[in-house]
Amino acid sequence: MRRILIQLDTDPHPSTFDRVVAVDSDVEQLFSYGGVTCDNVEPLVHGAMFTRGPQDLKSTALFIGGSQVAAGEELLARVSKTFFGPVRCSVMMDSNGSNTTAAAAVLCAAKHLALKGVTAVILGGTGPVGQRAAQLLAQAGAHVRVGSRTADKAYKVCNEILETLGTGELTPIAAGSPAEVHLALEGAQLVIAAGAAGVELMSEGSWAGHRSLKVAIDLNAYPPAGIAGVGTMDKGSEKHGVIRYGAIGVGGLKMKIHKACIRKLFEQNDQILDTTAIYRVGQTLVS
């Protein structure tokens, strides 16, 4: 029974990135669809459900991707609702790499810090990667400060995460001005920048002065850096007593998590690999 991955991409052209990774994760047949929406996805899922016998359904899996994370989330909900009883296939959702990136960033931090009880700041905390990193850190028992240009937006995100988790220590913070950012880091051990590409969120002077800070992770791949003084290639090197990771430094682990998740899809037919499940796969890789 050949391993088939059905790529459901919300962009017009299905991502080549996700296709190459699928091939390199031993997928044998890749069916790639672009322009997938909640309105047209049902027959695509039915074709996966109704073609192979129960014992072989684990050899057909679904991958939801595309640059629009909110569209991917909606699609995952729609796909999950299409299944019934044991007639289902495993699904992974990683629109714009959001889940694998957030998981890799948090796991990089966890190499150097015991997350339980740590104080973490997420800059750009209302974007898809920032939200997911905040969720994973809160699940691990960290005190998470979710930063945004306006406290309102941050507050909304904290509430959403709390709804998902049921419990967690999340504090919305305004982190628009240099002074606010400086204040946000007070007493924090970890900062993760997950803002828009090419926007500096924090100056080097701002983080260099914080004695409590142990780890700074910048997920921005395009200059200027989100955290000045953290290079994209940084992978655990120290400056001002702070361990730094850049986008490419995190990228190796992100890619390993992505591949491990694709392989895991084919172990059983009833998995939903979302933020939490993808993080757990990552944990097995670093332990």
Place this chain on the structure above:
Amino acid sequence: MRRILIQLDTDPHPSTFDRVVAVDSDVEQLFSYGGVTCDNVEPLVHGAMFTRGPQDLKSTALFIGGSQVAAGEELLARVSKTFFGPVRCSVMMDSNGSNTTAAAAVLCAAKHLALKGVTAVILGGTGPVGQRAAQLLAQAGAHVRVGSRTADKAYKVCNEILETLGTGELTPIAAGSPAEVHLALEGAQLVIAAGAAGVELMSEGSWAGHRSLKVAIDLNAYPPAGIAGVGTMDKGSEKHGVIRYGAIGVGGLKMKIHKACIRKLFEQNDQILDTTAIYRVGQTLVS
């Protein structure tokens, strides 16, 4: 020479169902196209015709599918016209599973009845599956009553089938009201319901009372059943002295026929697997 199947689908997204079946029928490379029409298909066929030498053309085949059966029929005609002389590839047409479903239904009936001389009623006989079942039964020598809500439509379909076959015993009947349906079954040994999904065409009381009836087949996969008292999972079980088949009960054989046809495409380069040819492949499987 790797076996290439070119899937020409008239829907925007090519069917995942047909793709999984192709993979499970040992196709090695599957080229899937959506949005294929008579206007844009020619270069797709030319690319199949002009890339491999005469002895290797049998390793490239075409599959015409999609939810719109009439569009698939037009496409098959257009594709057939594009070939010339020995420069051609084998083609299978199975839009909406119409040919494989009709073949499987008739073959299920043939397990229990000698079709020659039998009287068969097709409810929903003017839809794609119903028409095809009527044609196959007429070819096998049955007396076929083609039922529709209006006798006019049924009359037109009978004429079309007669034009295709040249000969055959086909009678158009109105089967819109319960009384008409009850009358239609008078003296019949076989009834096949091939109507729209989720529409009851016949009550249980209607068929339970007919002494002549031996086999009832309902191709409707979604509740309510097209023939009340026939379940989708029924596969040869009896009730009121009648052997019953439901959509899933027929589905196993349908799938086997589909796969056998895909494999057969690669035996020679000059086959057209249409309603009759697909039925003949089915006959080799059950005999």
Place this chain on the structure above:
Amino acid sequence: MRRILIQLDTDPHPSTFDRVVAVDSDVEQLFSYGGVTCDNVEPLVHGAMFTRGPQDLKSTALFIGGSQVAAGEELLARVSKTFFGPVRCSVMMDSNGSNTTAAAAVLCAAKHLALKGVTAVILGGTGPVGQRAAQLLAQAGAHVRVGSRTADKAYKVCNEILETLGTGELTPIAAGSPAEVHLALEGAQLVIAAGAAGVELMSEGSWAGHRSLKVAIDLNAYPPAGIAGVGTMDKGSEKHGVIRYGAIGVGGLKMKIHKACIRKLFEQNDQILDTTAIYRVGQTLVS
């Protein structure tokens, strides 16, 4: 590391021709995209660049095709600009078969003529194949007469080729009327017709009378022939003392060049297989 070819096609449906050839050139995974433009190609190229390590980038390659040659040229320029430093993949451009056809035609001529110093006439010399044949002949040291219905257009094309090559002997000629065509052949050893399909560019009487003429190549695959008296199947046969090649006669070598180029893509990650590079691959096949 499986060999992945990413087909970037400027037509809505990616070419089946190029897909079959890719499969027959040992590509293991083929990602086919239609409707690719300069505006949407960047993420497709990024996905190729950022998924595999430096030593494995040679196992991912790009192919630019489609019926519109000018669109393919623009796309090649855009794709080349997307790469940076060593983070790149090899690319082949062969929109409408223009590069492989021109290379094959010139190599067929070279079997019978030393190209250096020869006088060659290109009829339909301003089309994509004609331009490319003119360029290759000029690079090989031939005196090339580029024929068009109007001398203006021919002049423009000669200038473009000179800009590309830096040097070369190219003469624009008007070749619209039979008298102009007859005059154009005066003293020429080679004529290649690369005009629109189904348009006769030269009568048999016109070329039969030229003593200097040694080789006549007609790349038109649909009747009437571009050069009357040259059949599509001609492959080196003589008439009136002239060696003749038709479209199918040239096609075998064209196909070998196409396949050899696809295979060559996977030898290193930094190749651009354009007109000149594709011709060089062809030279290694015929020598």
